[in-house]
Amino acid sequence: MALCNAVELLLCGQRLGREEGVVLYREATLPLLSLLATYVRLQKNGYETYYNRNAHVEPTNICLFQCSFCSYRRDAHSPEAWYLTLEQIAQRVKEQEAQGNTEVHITGGVHPSWTIEDLEQIVHTVHTAAPTLHIKAFSAVELIAIFQKSDLTWHDGLSRLKNAGLCSIPGGGAEIFDESVRRRICPEKCTGREWLALHREAHKLGLTSNAxxxxxxIESYEHRVDHMLALRNLQDETRGFNCFIPLKYRAAHNALAVQGEVSLLEVLRNYAVSRCLLDNIGHLKCYWPMLGKKNLPIALHYGVDDLDGTIGNSTRIYSMAGAQDNRPSATVEELQQMVYREGFVPFERNSVYEKIVTSA
Ligand code: SF4
Structure with missing residues (x-):
């Protein structure tokens, strides 16, 4: 009965609440979820499916914090620790721009000795070396820690980075907002409330962001639903989120590894429920270095309308945690053909989901 109510609400265009979200997770079959999520995605985005030409820059893997799910961080004295010089960053983004990329995604560890000046220099270096790139940089976790260290308000810190060339904020660090879960998986870093408040401040300054x-x-379905409803509430207020990106926990080389990993079917269930719940966030992204390129096509049938981008073998965060694509990279042709094969229509986008029309 509860499932029937949830389906009826959705098909009547009504907003789903906590109870409906949980019941979809618990009781809906995968074919039903695929149907519902596709219904919502067709209403929002039709058959259009987006990708961009992008790459990552990961300035350091040295991190102040020790989140138990993280396979990427290293202590400063570890032989596997590294950081990029400003010259190396400039060189990388110049190459990315020359390849036709439109966006650089910058995120990494919270380096214990970095201050606002270091972040400012990174953004300024990228902006000067590759002025056409949209700079999406630094998760709320990195920003909050560095602003605190630099004795800056969030408003002032964000304003300084915006003046240096920052265009938007990536969605990392949200994890699960519930504090009892956070205490177990990432007790040292910002709270869920702080993550949301930082994004609110960014949106007020005209910086859009991802979630x-x-x-x-270790989370429950209730935790996932509450997390999404908190995002939905903030989106009602600010309209600043560009997209929602569910990220599957990968179990290799981290302290939570004993928990194992959820199946592909659970990943699809999660895409579908999030598409049904987040009625005010325009796009649902499959970050394919997390899922594996071979699994991308099926995600399109569970509400996903955005494939992230070409990536260009520029990120290690998921491969260090055991993802299949050790050197994640995709060509535009590969992404386009995959989208056509699944019955959708590919469009290149910029970082705020405007279509990029290239001349023939
Ligand atoms: S998830 Fe981020 S903040 Fe946490 S340890 Fe890893 S790099 Fe550091």
Missing amino acids: TMLFGH
């Missing part, structure tokens, strides 16, 4: 959720570890 993520790390799932498939």
